[in-house]
Amino acid sequence: MGRVVVEKKPTSRLLKRPTRLGDDVYNAIYSQLMSQEIPPGGRIGVDTLVRQLGVSQTPIREALSRLEAQGLVVKTHLIGYSAAGQMNREKLEQLYDMRMLLEPFAAGQTAIRRDENLLKDLEDRDAEMNALPVADRTLAYGRFAQIDGTFHDLIALGSGNLLIQETLARLHTHVHLFRLHFHSRATTDANQEHSRILDAIRARDANAAECAMRTHIQESRNRFLASFE
Template sequence: MTREKLEQLYDMRMLLEPFAAGQAAIRSDENILKELEDRDAEMNALPVADRALAYGHFAQMDGTFHDLIALGSGNLLIQETLARLHTHVHLFRLHFHSRATTDANQEHSRILEAIRVRDANAAENAMRTHIQESRTRFLAFFE
């Protein structure tokens, strides 16, 4: 994946995911919330001894976490679009291996908390910050 393609992918995520998080704060049922809490707990509990293995598990759970937020938004088109975008992010991660970061886990926890308390604005802002920080982490591979 080129830098330009990655930038475009993050532009799309920035347009869609904050809105999806805000809608998830309003529309998510208890099952979605429980699944989000479970994925967040699993990501935070990953061992750091084997970085490659931990990152592989983190990447899977991260994708599921974001997919659950899209599902919780109640918008099928956003769900389908983000599923396609997340496939590209996952392929990029497989090629340019990274470490599971404490920062990403903290960002996820802030998103989850905003959804948990049904604060759409806070959920949108937390997701926006997460996408910006994720973009910065991945663009470092091109420098």
């Protein structure tokens, strides 16, 4: 009888998908900063976060490095991490003056150039903001700030003007704004204003897009100025 050759199946070498622990830790600290659970200028203890979040120091330090790059966290030699100081009224007014100059123009250009893939991304971000759960308001508020920033970044990208995109990205506008005043109007009113911007971009109506963005920025200015009253 001939020998029976049994063909060995190759050992599976599929890599496991990486966990999202780093993102989860980042989001948890981010939401604490947004809601001022960690107050502006407050010390951020790595060991305290280890106990709170039940993770090792490594993902916490990685998250703090990301937050430092965004200007939300400051690292001081021999002292450690602390939350960045709060924006004052003068800085807020200057930031909105800059936004008013750049973002309506960017929205108009995005409407003219309307890219279907970018429009789909905007619609997805808009849907995410409208669908955020209300069970944990602190976490939802921080997540809204992140998505809102992405929404505006996409519009800047869609304008085709890299200088506008880079300028707005460097300001980390939404990161700092949402720390000023923790309230529901910053999300519910903004969602309605975003819808009008999206409608104008879908219709390729540059004038309507500029107008909708200008109104959104002015209303946002009014909302956040309330923190100084």
